[in-house]
Amino acid sequence: MTAPLSCATFGTNELHRKISAAVFALSAILTVVSEVSGLDILARVAGICLVVFIVLEFSKIGWPQKIAALVLLGVAMVVALRAGRLPEALGEGVLRTLPFMLIFTSVGWLRAAAMQSTSVQRLGSVLPTLGAGRRFAALALASHLIGAGFNLAGIGLLAPMLDTARVGEWDRRRLRCAILWGFAAAPCWSPFIVGTVAILSVFEGLRWIQVLPYGVALACGFLIWAVIWNRVFRAGRRTGPTPVLAPEIAAPAGQLLGVILMLFVVVFAVMAAAALPLTVAIALVAPIFALAWGRGAGKAAQGDLIRRVLAGYPGMRSETTVFAAANIFGAAVSSALADEGIALSPGELTGWLYLDALLLLWGFLGVSAIGIHPVVSLVVFAALVDPSALGMPLPVLAAVMMACWGMGTSVSPLSGTTLLMAQLTGVSSFTIAWRWSGAFYAAACLWLALLITLAV
Numbered sequence: 001m002t003a004p005l006s007c008a009t010f011g012t013n014e015l016h017r018k019i020s021a022a023v024f025a026l027s028a029i030l031t032v033v034s035e036v037s038g039l040d041i042l043a044r045v046a047g048i049c050l051v052v053f054i055v056l057e058f059s060k061i062g063w064p065q066k067i068a069a070l071v072l073l074g075v076a077m078v079v080a081l082r083a084g085r086l087p088e089a090l091g092e093g094v095l096r097t098l099p100f101m102l103i104f105t106s107v108g109w110l111r112a113a114a115m116q117s118t119s120v121q122r123l124g125s126v127l128p129t130l131g132a133g134r135r136f137a138a139l140a141l142a143s144h145l146i147g148a149g150f151n152l153a154g155i156g157l158l159a160p161m162l163d164t165a166r167v168g169e170w171d172r173r174r175l176r177c178a179i180l181w182g183f184a185a186a187p188c189w190s191p192f193i194v195g196t197v198a199i200l201s202v203f204e205g206l207r208w209i210q211v212l213p214y215g216v217a218l219a220c221g222f223l224i225w226a227v228i229w230n231r232v233f234r235a236g237r238r239t240g241p242t243p244v245l246a247p248e249i250a251a252p253a254g255q256l257l258g259v260i261l262m263l264f265v266v267v268f269a270v271m272a273a274a275a276l277p278l279t280v281a282i283a284l285v286a287p288i289f290a291l292a293w294g295r296g297a298g299k300a301a302q303g304d305l306i307r308r309v310l311a312g313y314p315g316m317r318s319e320t321t322v323f324a325a326a327n328i329f330g331a332a333v334s335s336a337l338a339d340e341g342i343a344l345s346p347g348e349l350t351g352w353l354y355l356d357a358l359l360l361l362w363g364f365l366g367v368s369a370i371g372i373h374p375v376v377s378l379v380v381f382a383a384l385v386d387p388s389a390l391g392m393p394l395p396v397l398a399a400v401m402m403a404c405w406g407m408g409t410s411v412s413p414l415s416g417t418t419l420l421m422a423q424l425t426g427v428s429s430f431t432i433a434w435r436w437s438g439a440f441y442a443a444a445c446l447w448l449a450l451l452i453t454l455a456v
Contacts (some may be wrong), residue, residue, distance in 0.1 A: 069324075109286040109309050124258075136178045413434065
């Protein structure tokens with residue numbers, strides 16, 4: 001009796017997965033066609049497909065994300081009903097989610113291609129063999145660059161390499177922190193991170209290129225801070241040979257940098273030539289770029305890449321659902337508080353600008369640490385606060401918010417970043433978020449608050 005039931009269940013699950021993947025892919029395709037053609041009706045159909053996908057996959061979402069989404073949606077419906085704008089809030093929230101969904105689909109292609117790349121695999125295998133004193137900085141920088149171009153592939157490729165590295169358990173944990181913190185600095189500037197898209201959408205008319213210099217500066221600050229933190233608070237436990245830069249690292253590192261540079265050039269060339277939004281340009285380029293990158297591996301490898309990407313779409317259920325609920329919540333709050341932004345003045349909370357900035361940053365980390373995704377904090381901020389009233393140049397404010405996104409996802413035990421690291425390492429996501437990253441980012445707020453003070 002058990003065998004036939006298992007087979008039937010397997011067949012049902014397989015069909016369910018294929019239908020979900022097809023609906024998700026259709027939503028992305030219709031969103032792109034809508035942007036290129038200007039046909040708004042296609043965007044509405046894409047939104048319907050997105051809702052169908054969420055309904056199909058909702059039962060498979062983890063309980064923390066499920067509860068968060070239901071709470072956001074419930075509060076949004078109450079607020080929208082009181083404002084008499086429930087249908088508008090629901091529709092607008094779903095449509096706001098479509099650009100984020102394009103990023104999810106795009107990074108799926110790029111991540112799969114990176115995981116398949118022999119040069120990236122060679123780089124990941126060489127980095128843990130570097131001598132003590134250089135491994136941490138090298139892994140942090142590599143995770144940052146791979147993450148900036150290929151999202152979670154930075155963690156997915158490098159973290160498993162440490163399982164077979166000849167290092168002690170303390171060093172293994174320390175180097176995993178390097179990977180985590182290096183990746184978390186990527187949202188400061190990379191357009192391939194969903195947080196960048198989310199924050200740019202808050203500031204109408206602000207372009208990514210305007211934020212880039214400030215974002216890169218903040219990313220460098222976090223990478224330097226990670227190295228300092230490692231040396232000051234974890235000195236004396238590192239083991240390994242005398243630091244010697246492995247000559248094998250030059251070729252794969254050069255190839256990876258070349259691929260990332262080419263990816264950025266192609267995306268922005270398409271965006272400029274066709275006057276497309278950043279998310280649409282990425283969605284158009286990512287599949288073609290990924291297949292072209294894997295062309296040298298043969299048609300069989302390309303076919304495997306396509307199958308893996310499509311099979312991975314249902315796995316984006318949690319992020320898609322939380323983002324949809326957060327955007328519906330934001331649309332409801334925005335409609336209820338139409339044109340009633342809260343004008344905060346520098347130093348208004350305590351009378352000291354630096355202390356205000358520090359308390360706000362710590363408060364954001366605390367909210368993130370209890371499991372509230374940064375996208376929720378972002379939509380609340382966008383709905384309640386007039387950014388121009390803060391007295392900070394908008395590109396700088398956007399870069400700071402991008403940095404906060406990276407910090408928030410690192411200290412949240414329910415974010416995709418910490419959950420992936422937990423899956424790869426067997427360590428609890430709560431341990432990774434609170435014990436590994438909590439003090440590091442709480443201390444980082446000290447210098448980040450100073451930069452905010454100087455920028456106002």
